[in-house]
Amino acid sequence: MVGTSGQLATGITLLGFYSLGLAIPMLIVGYSSQWLQNRIKRLLKHETVLRYLTGGTLVVFGLYQIMQGNLAF
Numbered sequence: 001m002v003g004t005s006g007q008l009a010t011g012i013t014l015l016g017f018y019s020l021g022l023a024i025p026m027l028i029v030g031y032s033s034q035w036l037q038n039r040i041k042r043l044l045k046h047e048t049v050l051r052y053l054t055g056g057t058l059v060v061f062g063l064y065q066i067m068q069g070n071l072a073f
Contacts, residue, residue: 029036043050
């Protein structure tokens with residue numbers, strides 16, 4: 001877009017916003033990694049329940065897809 005219009009300031013502005021859009025989520029994950037590790041450790045205490053819950057969710061979703069005929073065959 002900037003190459004065809006020839007406006008350097010617009011290109012710099014768009015690139016700056018693009019860079020912020022990539023950097024902000026990365027910084028949030030980086031700064032919250034210790035908190036996330038503690039949460040995951042607490043979840044792993046209930047690993048069996050978590051496995052059944054996620055497995056059940058996948059089975060229910062699969063059955064829903066079959067019943068609705070939304071498979072991409």
